[in-house]
Every structure is written in structure tokens, then in C-alpha cells.
Amino acid sequence: RMYQHHDAVLHAVREGVLIVGEDGRLLLGNDEARRLLGLPEDAEGRRVTDLGLDPRLVELLVSGRAASDEVRLAGERLVAVNVRSTAPYGGPAGSAVTLRDSTELRALAGRAEAARERLRLLYDAGVKVGTTLDVARTAEELAEVAVPRFADIVTVELLEPVLRGGDAEDRTTEMRRTAARGFTPDTPLYPVGEKIVYVSATPQARSITSGEALLEADMRTAKGWRAQDPERAARILEYGVHSLISVPLRARGVVLGLADFWRRETPEPFGPEDVSFAGELAARAAVAIDNARRYTRERATAVTLQRSLLPQALAGQSALQVAHRYLPAQAGVGGDWFDVIPLPGAR
The missing domain is CATH 3.30.450.40 (GAF domain)
Incomplete structure (x- = not known):
């Protein structure tokens, strides 16, 4: 009954779970792992390298090294992979792997x-x-x-x-x-x-x-x-x-x-x-x-107004020739005007 209970829990969890042996064979895969990886019915007992998985995912599964939330491609999905060795817990040498679909999160x-x-x-x-x-x-x-x-x-x-x-x-x-x-x-x-x-x-x-x-x-x-x-x-x-x-x-x-x-x-x-x-x-x-x-x-408007205040014509002077130019300030409108006013004595 305890075995049946553990088996039911294993297949009910929302994360994929794999057990990979020391020789690189798949010993166990729950329902979610099969769904995420598209595993065939006869996957258990076969080498991971023969299951048609992405090469980078295969390399991680057979490497035996620990991994935490490393993202790998599985078909059209992105899965976060965690790998831990089973040896420290009294089991046979191999790896316990969990898989989580991170496509939507990404x-x-x-x-x-x-x-x-x-x-x-x-x-x-x-x-x-x-x-x-x-x-x-x-x-x-x-x-x-x-x-x-x-x-x-x-x-x-x-x-x-x-x-x-x-x-x-x-x-x-x-x-x-x-x-x-x-x-x-x-x-x-x-x-x-x-x-x-x-x-x-x-x-x-x-x-x-x-x-x-x-x-x-x-x-x-x-x-x-x-x-x-x-x-x-x-x-x-x-x-x-x-x-x-x-x-x-x-x-x-x-x-x-x-x-x-x-x-x-x-x-x-x-x-x-x-x-x-x-x-x-x-x-x-x-x-x-x-x-x-x-x-x-x-x-x-300001330039037009200012130009209207300038003299339209300059008074004639017999003693002087007058040239003039009007150049507004950098802002476009200045505050200066000019005019020529004749004075007595040709001034």
C-alpha cells in the first residue's frame, strides 16, 4: 500500500520527475515528465541519448552534475531543470531530475x-x-x-x-x-x-x-x-x-x-x-x-511690430552718406532702434 501511495503521488505532482541511472538509462518518468518531454511509451529502460531529446538537455541529464533551474529546450517548450545525485540518500548511484515548464513564465x-x-x-x-x-x-x-x-x-x-x-x-x-x-x-x-x-x-x-x-x-x-x-x-x-x-x-x-x-x-x-x-x-x-x-x-508678430517702428526712409544729408542695417538679437527680437535726425550746420 505504501508503494501504491508513493506511485500515485509521483504521477499526480505538477512537476516532471525523472530518475536516471548511473549508466545513463531512464529508470523512471512520471506523467508530467512524459508530457513535457514527449517521451515514448517504452522510454523507461532506454538510454537517455536514444529518446530524441534536445542535445543540450541530454548532456545535462547524463552528466551527473548538480543543476538548479537551468533552462533547456524541450520541443517547443522551455523547461527549468534541477538535477541532484541519489547516492547521498542511500539509493543506487544516479540522478533525480525535476522539470518545470517555464515557457509561460519566460x-x-x-x-x-x-x-x-x-x-x-x-x-x-x-x-x-x-x-x-x-x-x-x-x-x-x-x-x-x-x-x-x-x-x-x-x-x-x-x-x-x-x-x-x-x-x-x-x-x-x-x-x-x-x-x-x-x-x-x-x-x-x-x-x-x-x-x-x-x-x-x-x-x-x-x-x-x-x-x-x-x-x-x-x-x-x-x-x-x-x-x-x-x-x-x-x-x-x-x-x-x-x-x-x-x-x-x-x-x-x-x-x-x-x-x-x-x-x-x-x-x-x-x-x-x-x-x-x-x-x-x-x-x-x-x-x-x-x-x-x-x-x-x-x-x-514681434518682429513685424519691431520693424514697423523703424524709419521707413532716412532724411537726406548733403554732408553725409548714411548706410544702415537692422539685425535682431539672437532671440529674434531686439530692443534697439535707429534713426538719423538732421541738425543745423550740416550735422
Whole structure:
């Protein structure tokens, strides 16, 4: 009865258990070990080297050395292996092995690391985007910080008035490509400087209209984005671009432009979590772009006002030839003016 009890416990535990003899033969394997390793019915009594296991796992099982949570491949699973000698406990020479499926744990660890990398990227975006008060340069900084850590290619389009420091037009889809990162000489995407009017079926136009980020996970099967330029769309697919997120750049309730995140070299398509992240990244950049836009407008206003205070023409002087030049201070607006006032005696 005691043997039956021990045998029932052995096969009921959730960890795989193996007993390997001194000669490298498998003496015992419980149900979980058979499941994890895919062992054949007649595995017991056979040499471990003949069971079709991964070579690195076999080397560990027959080595006789102690091991603690060493990860080995078992088919499509990752198993944590513990090995202890049976000799010190009065049994025959050999090894007791326990196996624990760590595939899900490793996957969770991978997702946790990915989340930490996203947080680092958001921090870097807060530091590196908006270092100047130049609208175009701020758009370039967004593209630079996202490639290649989030996307293989990033393009940014801004409304024409925004580039000049003006107010954005309501929901227009006419924009100018202002920045790009990840381009190669043969990139079929619109180049920087190109004026683009997005047609209503494209994710870009729908993103602007809705004010929300839109995902084209598989561009090979999606149709709407091709309506912009079917010939160019075919070349984009041939180039290897396969996934897209379009995000409106919104600040203070106004759409200033659009950021497109493209994947080409990264085999995994964008997913729902990526859409949320792209939205967060774009939101931070949009605030910086709006600050630069406001500065551009206020600077232009101040320069215009200051120039209006300068003399339109200088009084003629028979005794002097007067040359003049006006150069604002580094900040763009100075506090100095000039004038020429004739005095008696040709002074």
C-alpha cells in the first residue's frame, strides 16, 4: 500500500520527475515528465541519448552534475531543470531530475521587459522631442526617437499653416510631409517636402476625421490605404512594408498633423497595445509641436511690430552718406532702434 501511495503521488505532482541511472538509462518518468518531454511509451529502460531529446538537455541529464533551474529546450517548450545525485540518500548511484515548464513564465518576463523598454522610450521622447522651438525640427525629433525602437519607418506630416506658426484648419487632409526616418534611397513612400492630400478611404484621412489612432495590421490584405495611389501602394508592398499605425497629432483639441509608424524589417505586425503606445508617443510630440508653432507665431508678430517702428526712409544729408542695417538679437527680437535726425550746420 505504501508503494501504491508513493506511485500515485509521483504521477499526480505538477512537476516532471525523472530518475536516471548511473549508466545513463531512464529508470523512471512520471506523467508530467512524459508530457513535457514527449517521451515514448517504452522510454523507461532506454538510454537517455536514444529518446530524441534536445542535445543540450541530454548532456545535462547524463552528466551527473548538480543543476538548479537551468533552462533547456524541450520541443517547443522551455523547461527549468534541477538535477541532484541519489547516492547521498542511500539509493543506487544516479540522478533525480525535476522539470518545470517555464515557457509561460519566460513569455511573461519577455512582455515585462518590452513594457520596461516602452517606458524608457516614452522617457526619452520627453527628453529628446521638443529641444528646440522649431516646428520642423520637433517633427524630426519624433521620427528619430521612434526609429528603430518602435517602428522601422516613421513619417510626419503637418498642416501648412502650422509650419508657418498659424492656426490649424479644421479637419483638412491636405498636409506636407515634414519629417521621415528609416528611409533608404529606394523608399517608395512620399519624400520629405511632398504635399499630400489624403483621400477619405485611407487610414490617414480616417484618423484625422475621427481624431483617433488607426491600425492597419496587415497592409497586404487591407484595401483602404491603397486608394491614395494604387501604383505606389504596390511598390510599398514590394518594398516590404506590411503594417501601419496612423496617429493624429492633437494638442489642445486641435489636429496639427499626422504621424505614421510603419513596419518593414520587423516581422511582427503592430497590435492593439502598439496603437495605445503610438498614441501616447504622438500626444507628447504634439504638445511640443504646438509650443513651437505658438513661438513661431509670436516671434513673427514681434518682429513685424519691431520693424514697423523703424524709419521707413532716412532724411537726406548733403554732408553725409548714411548706410544702415537692422539685425535682431539672437532671440529674434531686439530692443534697439535707429534713426538719423538732421541738425543745423550740416550735422
